[in-house]
Amino acid sequence: MPDRFHLGWFLDGYRVPAWNKPWSGTSSRDWLSGQFYVDMARDLERGCFDYFMLEDSNYVPSEFGGSMDAYLKYGQRAPKLDPTALASIIARDTRRIGVIATVATTEISPFRLARLMVTLDHISDGRIGWNIVTGSNDAAARNFGFDRQPEHDARYDLADEFIRAAKALWDSWDDDAVVMDTESGFYVDPSKVHRVDFSGAHFSTRGPLNTIPGPQKQPVLLQAGVSPRGMRFSAQHADSIIATGSDVAAMKAVRDGIRAYAVEAGRDPDEIKVMFITEPVLGETVEEATAKVSRIRDDAMRTYDHNLGGLSSVTMIDFAQFDPDQPLPAGLTTNGHQGQLNDMIASGKTLRELAAAPLANGMRFVGTPASVAADMEDVMREVGGDGFLFSSLTPTRRYVSEIVDGVVPELQKRGLVRTSYSEPTLRGNLRAF
Numbered sequence: 001m002p003d004r005f006h007l008g009w010f011l012d013g014y015r016v017p018a019w020n021k022p023w024s025g026t027s028s029r030d031w032l033s034g035q036f037y038v039d040m041a042r043d044l045e046r047g048c049f050d051y052f053m054l055e056d057s058n059y060v061p062s063e064f065g066g067s068m069d070a071y072l073k074y075g076q077r078a079p080k081l082d083p084t085a086l087a088s089i090i091a092r093d094t095r096r097i098g099v100i101a102t103v104a105t106t107e108i109s110p111f112r113l114a115r116l117m118v119t120l121d122h123i124s125d126g127r128i129g130w131n132i133v134t135g136s137n138d139a140a141a142r143n144f145g146f147d148r149q150p151e152h153d154a155r156y157d158l159a160d161e162f163i164r165a166a167k168a169l170w171d172s173w174d175d176d177a178v179v180m181d182t183e184s185g186f187y188v189d190p191s192k193v194h195r196v197d198f199s200g201a202h203f204s205t206r207g208p209l210n211t212i213p214g215p216q217k218q219p220v221l222l223q224a225g226v227s228p229r230g231m232r233f234s235a236q237h238a239d240s241i242i243a244t245g246s247d248v249a250a251m252k253a254v255r256d257g258i259r260a261y262a263v264e265a266g267r268d269p270d271e272i273k274v275m276f277i278t279e280p281v282l283g284e285t286v287e288e289a290t291a292k293v294s295r296i297r298d299d300a301m302r303t304y305d306h307n308l309g310g311l312s313s314v315t316m317i318d319f320a321q322f323d324p325d326q327p328l329p330a331g332l333t334t335n336g337h338q339g340q341l342n343d344m345i346a347s348g349k350t351l352r353e354l355a356a357a358p359l360a361n362g363m364r365f366v367g368t369p370a371s372v373a374a375d376m377e378d379v380m381r382e383v384g385g386d387g388f389l390f391s392s393l394t395p396t397r398r399y400v401s402e403i404v405d406g407v408v409p410e411l412q413k414r415g416l417v418r419t420s421y422s423e424p425t426l427r428g429n430l431r432a433f
Helices: 037-046 069-073 081-092 110-123 138-143 150-171 228-237 248-264 286-302 304-315 338-347 351-356 369-383 399-412 426-430
Strands: 007-012 053-054 098-104 127-131 178-181 187-190 221-225 241-242 275-279 386-392
Touching: 007 037, 007 241, 007 275, 037 081, 037 399, 053 081, 053 127, 069 304, 081 098, 081 110, 098 110, 098 399, 098 426, 110 127, 110 138, 138 386, 221 228, 221 286, 221 426, 228 248, 241 248, 248 275, 248 369, 286 351, 286 386, 304 338, 369 386, 369 399
Parallel strands: 007 053, 007 386, 053 098, 098 127, 127 221, 221 241, 241 275, 275 386
Antiparallel strands: 178 187
């Protein structure tokens, strides 16, 4: 593995954070303006994180028990605001950290997406990324005038074509098209701007873009597919990949699989940064952190429907229909997030155990900042991985500080993560090591 690895943060949407939790502070009041997340991004930038990733979904779920109640009463997955607007605010109030916004290929046109990302790339001075999601929930599809989502693998076929169209649009201007020649009065050399005339099975676009190419030419591309089709898609297109794995063997299998698919696609696998989600539980001592895990589990049991509701919405399966004290049936299938469902089934845990877990997916680290940093180093050396994506479903300023002011300095002492940014763009920093 490289001498150093990368750090990111996975935000579970531009939504209400820990509004009713200890240490939630003013988050219930200032999240709507984006100020809570601007403050968070500044803290992450102080910790030299590569990027802040903003998840999104465009629907109010109703999978759990056939009702929207569990989602609305807990403020879970709704209400939620548009992450591209938040990305622009964060970009203006930070200087070095990358900002990655989620947009589904089933909910926008290639031209609109390509133009939006170039605009954000200019606003951020080359620090923008696009988290490519293919859509998975039928409720979201109906919000955009469709009866249901396409089948799982077909969504990736559609997204393949979408990206080809977007890249053609990003390439429609030559790098030196803008001349700003005061003598001739020419702002743009017309010979260096080209029509695209892209025509595919699902998308067509005339082009060219009516925007000047951004500092990165095209945004950093992020993806989270861990099904076989999703991994092939990610290996072909992504600069960074959101990955999960509850143990070293599972994490290594995911990364090795993605790297093998990248070689098949003719790419250098070292250019793809596989980032594993984690939500450390920290304390002044290991015993204190362990006790905190028990408290988190007890709190999760008191809001059982809240936690299972979240799992239902991403897998499109009503978990209210199953015995909570039995594992999920082995043959269960979905047109939603297949990777997450397969992980839940493979765990062998009961639904009650899954609901009580402090973290739905990912490697769990418990201890002091120093012991967690040591454990993270051990895991990365075994996995050969590229980095970690910290996450919290209900973040607080205190928890962000525990990571940035606790874990990160310990990682820096070990020489495992950067202490300063070396490149001006997000892509440059991702490829710096």
